[in-house]
Amino acid sequence: MSGVEILGYAAGAITCLTFLPQVIKTYKSKSAKDVSLMMFVIAAVNEAMWIVYGALLNNWVIILTNAVVLSFSLIMIGLKFRYNHD
Amino acid sequence: MSGVEILGYAAGAITCLTFLPQVIKTYKSKSAKDVSLMMFVIAAVNEAMWIVYGALLNNWVIILTNAVVLSFSLIMIGLKFRYNHD
Structure with a gap:
């Protein structure tokens, strides 16, 4: 595998994993009012x-990467509705 | 241009534009405590x-797309430090 491929x-x-820290923070703090739905x-x-x-x-890297990010996005949308208080 | 290319x-x-709504929300509300740094x-x-x-x-689509998102990310990091209060 080339260096470019590894990168x-x-x-x-x-x-x-980009959205994971926001999911963890909102889950722990139970507050999401500042987060943009x-x-x-x-x-x-x-x-x-x-x-x-x-x-x-037929590119599985694109499919799977975005499926993971989509999952975290849907979790955050759920958390936003659950914890959208001050 | 094919349909796949247009998509x-x-x-x-x-x-x-993904991070833009968060930048606008934080700028207006002046509160970012729930946002994950x-x-x-x-x-x-x-x-x-x-x-x-x-x-x-040498792919300018990848370079420019990510340069825009990087700009919004850096703006959000700045807003987070500025408005990280209750």
């Missing part, structure tokens, strides 16, 4: 688009 | 990795 896989792995709705729709794009290209 | 560009354009730090480092990846492949 791509490493960057993709970190992309998968619109951001995670846009992210969820966008990841669904990327999953379709990956499926059309 | 890819549309998805990329929306990816650029770690999320935006991970995102910024990750986008820098993608920019290097794009540069190594």
